[in-house]
Amino acid sequence: MDKKHTRSPVEPATSYSHEFWENYTLFLVKQGVTQKYVTWYVLRTKQYIAYFPDDHIRTHTPQQVEEFLNKVGREVNLKAWQFGQVVDAIRILFCLALKKSWANDFDWEYWSASAKKLDANHATVARDYTDALEGLEMLEGEERCSNELYQRYQPALAEVVKTVRLKNYAMRTEQTYRSWIARFFYFHKPNDAHDLGGKEVKQYLEYLVLKRNVSVSTQKQALNAIAFLFNQVWKRPLDDLGDFIGSKRPRKLPVVLSRDEVRRVFQHLKGTHHLMTGLLYGGGLRLMECVTLRILDVDFDYNQLLIRNAKGFKDRIVPLPERFKEALKQQIAFVERQHQMDLKNGFGEVYLPDALGRKYQNAAKELRWQYVFPSSGVAADPRSGVVRRHHVHETSLQKIIRRAVKQAGITKHATSHTFRHSFATHLLESGYDIRTVQELLGHSDVSTTMIYTHVLNTPGISVRSPADMI
Template identity: 50%
Template sequence: MDGKPRLLDQVREQIRLKHYSIRTERVYCEWVRRFIRFHAYRHPAEMGAAEVEAFLSDLAVRRDVSASTQNQALAALLFLYKQVLKLDLPWLGEVVRAKKPVRLPVVLSVEEVQAVLAKLEGELWLIASLLYGSGMRLMEVMRLRVKDVDFTAQQIVVRDGKGMKDRVTVLPQRLREPLRKHMQAVKAAHNAELLAERGDVYLPDALARKYPRAPWEWAWQYVFPAQSLSTDPRSGKRRRHHVDEKRLQRAFKVAVRSAGIVKLATPHTLRHSFATHLLEGGQDIRTVQELLGHADVKTTQIYTHVLNRGGLVVLSPLDRL
């Protein structure tokens, strides 16, 4: 299809104008490609609600994707029609979203968290400990900048979290010294890079234009930089990015298995455990909501259903026999 490359370029341009992440850009472009390919390379402007629903139905029925994946595809197509093609079509709001099943999050006990962390070492131990100790999401820790760690106030500022919102969370007392030592080593490596006329990091375009020297400044460096340089897919510049989250995901999976834990735990499970253990300790739900960055307290309330004391206060009828 002759217009396909131009259309995807428009999608990328609109995504970058809205400062969406490179991950969102890749995912949205891939869903647009699949949508066009599904309908024999017809242009999206020639299609409507029937074609969108046929595509989503195929994902659910023939490909058996999850509700969240189906909704991700729908979000990409809505972005295409509204933001790229600028088509104000009445059917956009009528496309039915897949209903996500309500599942309780996997939560590790305090002892299980200790067992898993004991299987990790060095930088990966520090990242995992920060996930559990602060309740941050995995990519929030990976993208953490030096300037957002406040040792004096014992807090961390999470920038551009989910929903592009900033929030403040706790810096665990037990991690102050390990994190300080880690950052000292990172700073020494950064100074060496500056001497080699490197040492710049990615900044969103608006910030890079406003503060042209900021990418080289210590304050803007990643707390957890990658071990090697890589090429920025958008600008083509070669520089040091943050640690690849897959490193922790792989190591965490091994640690869980090595600790003899059969729960399907991932690094994100540490965030669930953080919230649950705070509530178990008597922390009020509104505070936990703010620390997690939930827009609605109903999202936070799901952790009240997995509290250990919830089932223990009920005496099973079998135990009365």
């Protein structure tokens, strides 16, 4: 920007000259803001400046930015991309225009990425609402079938969903079972789904192998879903399938990062995403276990995290890494400030499962039940319509991790779950016994944990290559 137009505003944004904003518009274009969004960026900047009419812009602190973003985040109808635009406009103002030293350390990325709202079928919110049984929405992929077929099998699929929920299976399991059973129906297209039997099951399983070339685990997943349909929903034992063609594609070993690769990835993460990834690796957490962590599940005295109602309906305790302890305390302090502002503005409610919400009717507004990693903004619950502050959407962390892996120059197909694999493998490398690792991961069967012994450099005993002996 031209030096004579870079003076910091003291007056409200509305008192700035037209020439000043024209120059700021040119500055935004030079920073890569596309022409069609420049007007909006200028408007967002004006709104921010006007929010603090009595403060000199150069004296602004990170706490003021946080206060303004929290205020904007409470605008229920603001879309995620619009909130991201607000964050980016203020980032440019402080990082590039005013070049404030604190601005480079402010967690802009988390504010921007965590604004995405949960959809109605998200695993966190969908389970409690029985209206989903009436007029089931098509799952992704089902749109390829005709509407006539969809309507024909909807009652049978509703039976599946009802049984899954009565057994309190995880939402992901519900979606997986329903998806496979729907594909089974659409493959055979019977007039009545109840006419299907063992012969049709065998044909479908062999189709998956011969035509779709699926892996062993995928074929097994389909069989488990169909067996659930017959045994649990229809109460009709599945006929003996006899010998059927099984998948020959081997089960893949998990991708594991070395300790050095983990360090390199962490070098490209910062702020809240650095902390979240640290918990994935340091405690062996699954992605959803991390994003749905609540304040009452953090125990600083014993350096541990309580993972509630994890896969298989089990609670477990995992270590809280010492190196992330202070960052986690700061994150909880931030959540407390945010929660107090939400309560002051008539919000402050968090999602609780229906049974828990009925038992503890005031718990939803208590600090201890708040998510450790909340969304940037409040939003109407996609099913009940209640305005709440949900947890951060898991896809934001996945995206940031993918980018950090690429920036670290790592060519392995590493994802958020890779840090859980690395946690288990590095514990075994350090001499911890397999049963301890099994407990920390929450595996029901030690055979599941045993797969990590196959990726160790020294599985069981130390084996030296003959090439190193000559």
